[in-house]
Amino acid sequence: MTAAIGFLPWQQAQAQSWLATPERFAHAWLIHGLPGVGQVEFAMAGAASLLCESPVQGLACDHCQACRWVRAGNHPDLRRIRPDAVAAQEGAAIDETEASGNKKQPSKDIRIEQIRSLLPWFNMATHRGGWRVALLYPAESLNTIAANALLKILEEPPTHTVFLLVADMPDRLLPTLVSRCRRLPLATPGADQALAWLQDQGVDQPGARLAAAGGAPLAALRQARLQQPALPDCVDQFLRQAGTTEASAPLADVLLASEPAQWLDSFQRIWLDLSLAARGLPVRYYPDRADKIQAIAEAADPALLARTGQWLAKQRRLAHHPLNPKLLADHAAQRLLQAVLPRQ
Numbered sequence: 513m514t515a516a517i518g519f520l521p522w523q524q525a526q527a528q529s530w531l532a533t534p535e536r537f538a539h540a541w542l543i544h545g546l547p548g549v550g551q552v553e554f555a556m557a558g559a560a561s562l563l564c565e566s567p568v569q570g571l572a573c574d575h576c577q578a579c580r581w582v583r584a585g586n587h588p589d590l591r592r593i594r595p596d597a598v599a600a601q602e603g604a605a606i607d608e609t610e611a612s613g614n615k616k617q618p619s620k621d622i623r624i625e626q627i628r629s630l631l632p633w634f635n636m637a638t639h640r641g642g643w644r645v646a647l648l649y650p651a652e653s654l655n656t657i658a659a660n661a662l663l664k665i666l667e668e669p670p671t672h673t674v675f676l677l678v679a680d681m682p683d684r685l686l687p688t689l690v691s692r693c694r695r696l697p698l699a700t701p702g703a704d705q706a707l708a709w710l711q712d713q714g715v716d717q718p719g720a721r722l723a724a725a726g727g728a729p730l731a732a733l734r735q736a737r738l739q740q741p742a743l744p745d746c747v748d749q750f751l752r753q754a755g756t757t758e759a760s761a762p763l764a765d766v767l768l769a770s771e772p773a774q775w776l777d778s779f780q781r782i783w784l785d786l787s788l789a790a791r792g793l794p795v796r797y798y799p800d801r802a803d804k805i806q807a808i809a810e811a812a813d814p815a816l817l818a819r820t821g822q823w824l825a826k827q828r829r830l831a832h833h834p835l836n837p838k839l840l841a842d843h844a845a846q847r848l849l850q851a852v853l854p855r856q
């Protein structure tokens with residue numbers, strides 16, 4: 513498989529200033545930001561730029577031997593460390609000897625064997641004496657043993673080596689590991705730049721998709737490629753039924769058709785829009801339905817809306833261990849619709 517080695521348009525300025533002083537480069541970076549702004553893409557392009565033999569204004573030239581190797585995924589001084597499940601999603605073949613003992617389910621963890629396998633690599637000479645780059649993502653997948661093994665390495669960092677750790681939620685990482693890294697928070701692109709990029713990718717309804725993804729262009733692109741509607745079905749159904757005394761079963765059926773984590777995310781977003789509309793502010797996620805959202809918010813009981821928002825947040829935290837998806841969908845459909853009934 514070939515990898516993209518260029519920075520996304522909204523990353524270039526930040527990348528140039530980051531790469532401007534490679535001689536003072538920290539040996540470990542924690543690259544983080546809103547999911548879907550392109551953290552892994554940034555780290556990959558950063559690795560390519562560090563390895564490039566003739567960078568242009570600090571960025572990978574895309575023509576030299578090193579760039580060709582990175583693109584083909586076989587640069588000897590670049591290692592990508594990610595869970596087998598992520599590698600499988602990327603379409604990479606997982607080496608049988610590297611795969612975990614459980615052959616049926618690829619591991620969702622970064623395992624200690626993967627960290628240990630780096631040790632001999634640190635002792636090898638690098639191509640033309642350049643950098644060695646270890647790209648590790650998502651860092652949240654490091655299990656405790658693997659995280660501690662990595663921490664040990666970072667306490668006495670190998671020469672000529674840069675670690676790029678990518679995380680959506682740095683708060684979930686081992687604090688001692690975070691303290692060994694310099695943080696590199698990635699900015700969320702401006703709407704104009706993100707929209708232009710989505711249009712270049714041929715995405716339909718780019719505005720609605722970008723808003724629904726909270727401004728994260730890669731999340732909007734993924735949603736378009738999966739041919740999901742810009743307005744999630746569950747939100748569409750909810751807006752149809754909101755404010756009426758219709759039975760909640762049709763909404764419950766729509767909820768059951770997708771994963772709890774997914775529809776809970778959508779409802780947390782519509783709930784934020786409702787609370788913005790209740791305060792007379794413009795909605796954020798579903799602007800195409802702003803009028804309807806505003807009408808619902810004005811008629812509903814604000815205290816009940818707020819309590820239901822808290823309930824949603826709690827369910828979202830539990831969503832990875834749902835007790836019974838059908839019960840949850842039935843209960844949620846009733847509760848969500850009741851919360852937006854007009855005040856008596």
Ligand SMILES: [Zn+2]
Nearest residue numbers: 564573576579
């Ligand atoms: Zn190059």
